[in-house]
Amino acid sequence: MSPSQAEHSKTTTPDTDWKQLAGWVERCDAPAIEAYLKQLSETDRVHDLGRLTADARSELLGLVHPEYAADLIEEMPKLLAAEAFEDLTPDNAAEILEELASDDQANLLRHIEPESAEAILDHTPSLAADSVRGLLEYSEDTAGGRMITEYLAVPATRSVQDVIDEMRANVEEYADYAVQYVYAVDQAGALAGVVPLRELLLARPNRSIASCMVNTPVKVRADAHITEVFELFDEYDYIAVPVVSEDKTLVGALLREDVDELRLDEAHEQERNARGIVGGEELRSMPTAVRSSRRLAWLSINIVLNVTAASVIALYEETLQAVIALAVFLPIISDMSGCSGNQSVAVSLRELSLGLIRPKEYRRVIAKESIVGLINGVVLGAILGVLAWLWKDSVALGLVVGSALALNTVVAVCIGGSVPLLVRRLGYDPALASGPMLTTVTDVCGFFLTLSIATAALSHLIA
Amino acid sequence: MSPSQAEHSKTTTPDTDWKQLAGWVERCDAPAIEAYLKQLSETDRVHDLGRLTADARSELLGLVHPEYAADLIEEMPKLLAAEAFEDLTPDNAAEILEELASDDQANLLRHIEPESAEAILDHTPSLAADSVRGLLEYSEDTAGGRMITEYLAVPATRSVQDVIDEMRANVEEYADYAVQYVYAVDQAGALAGVVPLRELLLARPNRSIASCMVNTPVKVRADAHITEVFELFDEYDYIAVPVVSEDKTLVGALLREDVDELRLDEAHEQERNARGIVGGEELRSMPTAVRSSRRLAWLSINIVLNVTAASVIALYEETLQAVIALAVFLPIISDMSGCSGNQSVAVSLRELSLGLIRPKEYRRVIAKESIVGLINGVVLGAILGVLAWLWKDSVALGLVVGSALALNTVVAVCIGGSVPLLVRRLGYDPALASGPMLTTVTDVCGFFLTLSIATAALSHLIA
Numbered sequence: 001m002s003p004s005q006a007e008h009s010k011t012t013t014p015d016t017d018w019k020q021l022a023g024w025v026e027r028c029d030a031p032a033i034e035a036y037l038k039q040l041s042e043t044d045r046v047h048d049l050g051r052l053t054a055d056a057r058s059e060l061l062g063l064v065h066p067e068y069a070a071d072l073i074e075e076m077p078k079l080l081a082a083e084a085f086e087d088l089t090p091d092n093a094a095e096i097l098e099e100l101a102s103d104d105q106a107n108l109l110r111h112i113e114p115e116s117a118e119a120i121l122d123h124t125p126s127l128a129a130d131s132v133r134g135l136l137e138y139s140e141d142t143a144g145g146r147m148i149t150e151y152l153a154v155p156a157t158r159s160v161q162d163v164i165d166e167m168r169a170n171v172e173e174y175a176d177y178a179v180q181y182v183y184a185v186d187q188a189g190a191l192a193g194v195v196p197l198r199e200l201l202l203a204r205p206n207r208s209i210a211s212c213m214v215n216t217p218v219k220v221r222a223d224a225h226i227t228e229v230f231e232l233f234d235e236y237d238y239i240a241v242p243v244v245s246e247d248k249t250l251v252g253a254l255l256r257e258d259v260d261e262l263r264l265d266e267a268h269e270q271e272r273n274a275r276g277i278v279g280g281e282e283l284r285s286m287p288t289a290v291r292s293s294r295r296l297a298w299l300s301i302n303i304v305l306n307v308t309a310a311s312v313i314a315l316y317e318e319t320l321q322a323v324i325a326l327a328v329f330l331p332i333i334s335d336m337s338g339c340s341g342n343q344s345v346a347v348s349l350r351e352l353s354l355g356l357i358r359p360k361e362y363r364r365v366i367a368k369e370s371i372v373g374l375i376n377g378v379v380l381g382a383i384l385g386v387l388a389w390l391w392k393d394s395v396a397l398g399l400v401v402g403s404a405l406a407l408n409t410v411v412a413v414c415i416g417g418s419v420p421l422l423v424r425r426l427g428y429d430p431a432l433a434s435g436p437m438l439t440t441v442t443d444v445c446g447f448f449l450t451l452s453i454a455t456a457a458l459s460h461l462i463a
Numbered sequence: 464m465s466p467s468q469a470e471h472s473k474t475t476t477p478d479t480d481w482k483q484l485a486g487w488v489e490r491c492d493a494p495a496i497e498a499y500l501k502q503l504s505e506t507d508r509v510h511d512l513g514r515l516t517a518d519a520r521s522e523l524l525g526l527v528h529p530e531y532a533a534d535l536i537e538e539m540p541k542l543l544a545a546e547a548f549e550d551l552t553p554d555n556a557a558e559i560l561e562e563l564a565s566d567d568q569a570n571l572l573r574h575i576e577p578e579s580a581e582a583i584l585d586h587t588p589s590l591a592a593d594s595v596r597g598l599l600e601y602s603e604d605t606a607g608g609r610m611i612t613e614y615l616a617v618p619a620t621r622s623v624q625d626v627i628d629e630m631r632a633n634v635e636e637y638a639d640y641a642v643q644y645v646y647a648v649d650q651a652g653a654l655a656g657v658v659p660l661r662e663l664l665l666a667r668p669n670r671s672i673a674s675c676m677v678n679t680p681v682k683v684r685a686d687a688h689i690t691e692v693f694e695l696f697d698e699y700d701y702i703a704v705p706v707v708s709e710d711k712t713l714v715g716a717l718l719r720e721d722v723d724e725l726r727l728d729e730a731h732e733q734e735r736n737a738r739g740i741v742g743g744e745e746l747r748s749m750p751t752a753v754r755s756s757r758r759l760a761w762l763s764i765n766i767v768l769n770v771t772a773a774s775v776i777a778l779y780e781e782t783l784q785a786v787i788a789l790a791v792f793l794p795i796i797s798d799m800s801g802c803s804g805n806q807s808v809a810v811s812l813r814e815l816s817l818g819l820i821r822p823k824e825y826r827r828v829i830a831k832e833s834i835v836g837l838i839n840g841v842v843l844g845a846i847l848g849v850l851a852w853l854w855k856d857s858v859a860l861g862l863v864v865g866s867a868l869a870l871n872t873v874v875a876v877c878i879g880g881s882v883p884l885l886v887r888r889l890g891y892d893p894a895l896a897s898g899p900m901l902t903t904v905t906d907v908c909g910f911f912l913t914l915s916i917a918t919a920a921l922s923h924l925i926a
Contacts, residue, residue: 047818274738299802336762
């Protein structure tokens with residue numbers, strides 16, 4: 001793309017332009033659609049496409065040239081892309097499918113109904129369809145499910161010149177190949193070695209591939225779990241890693257680019273989980289029923305946990321009746337302990353992901369957290385205690401509220417720090433399960449501490 | 464690295480082995496240290512290094528071979544690496560610095576005291592030191608601050624064969640160059656074009672570089688902000704992009720690998736922010752005072768906001784006194800509204816980052832959210848209302864509590880959805896500022912709704 005096109009990305013389209021786009025879609029004006037979208041930056045394109053109705057989005061993909069439709073699918077959020085793609089006619093979808101890279105083909109088909117996918121593959125030339133079907137057999141959280149099949153494999157016995165000649169003869173085909181390596185295979189198709197393009201460039205033309213390849217290349221099994229893949233790409237600096245089957249046959253290549261994207265998706269999902277969007281990404285263009293029910297599933301668990309925690313308060317109605325001011329402090333203590341505990345959760349999640357802590361090292365976490373909890377608890381308790389004292393002119397109320405918050409802060413940070421380790425040990429995702437478990441326990445404990453201390457000191461509070 | 468070493472990554476070292484490592488550091492036994500660390504997986508190495516004291520970690524880096532120390536620094540969490548590096552003697556640190564890639568050099572020095580960095584650079588050979596000083600002049604959130612300076616630039620007038628010969632002659636030096644492109648420059652050093660290695664491989668040897676280069680290559684200004692860089696790498700598929708100065712001189716290259724890492728760091732930071740770890744990453748190996756004060760800075764804002772919100776409750780002491788059961792429901796309504804609002808925050812943050820929504824489109828957000836809020840509010844309100852009714856055998860209490868939660872859920876999701884847009888419009892990081900602002904407003908509103916409805920219905924509640 002020319003620099004002048006890159007400049008365009010600076011201007012933001014007015015809010016109403018997508019309505020014009022909707023009009024062109026209605027009138028099936030493919031040239032106008034393409035001309036309009038092509039002069040937008042990627043961000044603006046995604047925005048405008050997102051604002052169309054689901055039907056219009058799908059119609060648009062069917063109207064533009066299949067190659068451009070494939071470009072748009074690669075840019076769109078995956079959920080929107082799959083939805084729009086599924087609503088195309090199978091032959092139209094098949095045309096677009098052929099323009100995508102092998103890993104994008106598999107990913108797209110994985111996110112639509114199996115019957116729709118099969119119908120589309122029936123309209124795809126058999127060679128391409130077989131390749132996609134092969135990829136679909138791998139689960140999407142394995143190396144095989146994320147690899148590309150556009151790689152260059154040559155017999156190790158051939159000469160460097162031979163390989164370069166072949167590449168020259170097939171420039172068009174290989175132009176799309178993102179891999180920066182040539183893979184050498186033996187007669188059975190097993191991976192024998194890897195030749196970086198640079199080595200190929202610098203090697204004498206009459207040398208054999210075998211003589212200039214890396215003999216024991218880093219590789220990954222197609223059925224390796226994606227977390228293993230992440231570790232591998234952390235450990236080595238390669239731009240791509242070959243993927244082999246159980247019998248060592250070369251079956252694909254994993255690009256760092258794709259692995260990085262996957263990891264970023266995972267990090268974003270964890271952030272969403274931390275904020276209570278669980279069970280899949282939500283976009284506001286989704287049907288209200290889906291959005292509402294997914295959120296409710298999470299909220300229903302929360303309300304049960306909340307009611308359980310608050311029922312502790314019900315046990316102390318008499319104390320509350322006697323010192324009604326306590327009712328003001330209960331939500332404060334609940335929220336503050338939740339905040340303190342969540343900070344501790346964040347540090348444990350980070351240390352777990354960096355490998356600085358192992359799931360069984362909860363003693364170390366508690367030792368470290370209890371000191372921070374004690375300091376912060378005393379400071380926060382003092383602030384709240386003084387406020388309570390000044391408000392009601394009651395030292396006793398200040399002491400009750402302050403000491404309860406101080407103690408509960410210690411409890412919250414210790415539990416917050418160790419819950420992620422425990423959840424990981426039990427084999428669950430610590431980012432997902434830590435939040436509600438933590439706040440329930442700290443709420444119960446906070447309400448109990450405040451109200452039981454108040455009950456014990458009741459004579460001083462009333463006096 | 465051989466496959467047999469890769470196999471090792473499966474075994475996890477016992478928890479006590481790092482103590483042995485500490486012993487070797489104390490006895491300055493460099494061979495034992497290197498032998499031990501080299502047989503560990505990266506994860507285990509990071510864990511064991513993390514468990515040493517800060518002093519021991521620094522001593523260890525000084526003991527092992529500078530090249531291996533550089534490898535360890537690349538693996539360690541950045542904070543630990545910078546801390547250990549800073550405590551080395553300047554000449555020792557300089558030796559290790561020379562083994563790092565240019566971008567890692569700059570990053571490491573950016574994270575230590577300027578005087579320490581200067582002392583280390585004084586011990587570095589002047590050519591290398593000048594190059595690092597040049598990089599340090601760019602801010603770390605610009606393209607220049609993240610680029611590498613190990614790239615291959617050749618005059619556009621030279622022949623392909625010439626360039627290949629030069630690469631052959633300097634195989635050793637260029638082996639570390641991660642860039643997969645040759646950059647063509649004019650006489651003034653300005654970027655004239657880019658030749659992918661593959662083009663170089665396939666071009667006839669007697670052609671000129673100018674004839675096989677991409678003439679209007681995608682490039683980025685050294686002072687471009689990192690968010691611009693993210694967009695550029697989203698838009699184009701390149702493994703690296705050349706970086707140019709204001710006068711178009713080629714000054715470096717940005718690797719996709721490094722850009723991806725930066726983006727992942729940012730996503731992780733957002734997750735930490737969502738959980739209240741603000742003002743920088745926290746590791747438990749940091750001094751307690753740093754950990755405690757950073758967390759407190761955040762908590763202090765929270766306690767002020769919490770007290771402000773809860774003071775609404777104080778206005779209704781008489782109502783509470785009359786219907787003490789309400790005190791049980793206030794923390795539930797506060798927490799549940801916070802949860803509902805946070806889900807809405809998560810969706811807005813996601814849509815902002817995907818480009819599906821623009822900061823000024825708050826009307827659309829509120830329209831979409833209010834429907835979901837109404838459905839979820841009615842469901843949650845009904846659950847809580849029925850519980851209240853059953854508990855106190857009071858339909859009135861159920862209606863008060865249920866309607867307050869229902870209404871406040873609508874408020875919470877509308878505010879939650881629009882606050883990130885507002886914060887972004889004001890130019891702040893929406894991930895950071897949305898949480899506390901949201902819960903304060905929803906708390907105030909929730910307490911007010913519950914207690915004012917209860918006050919209005921007081922005669923029914925008491926009866």
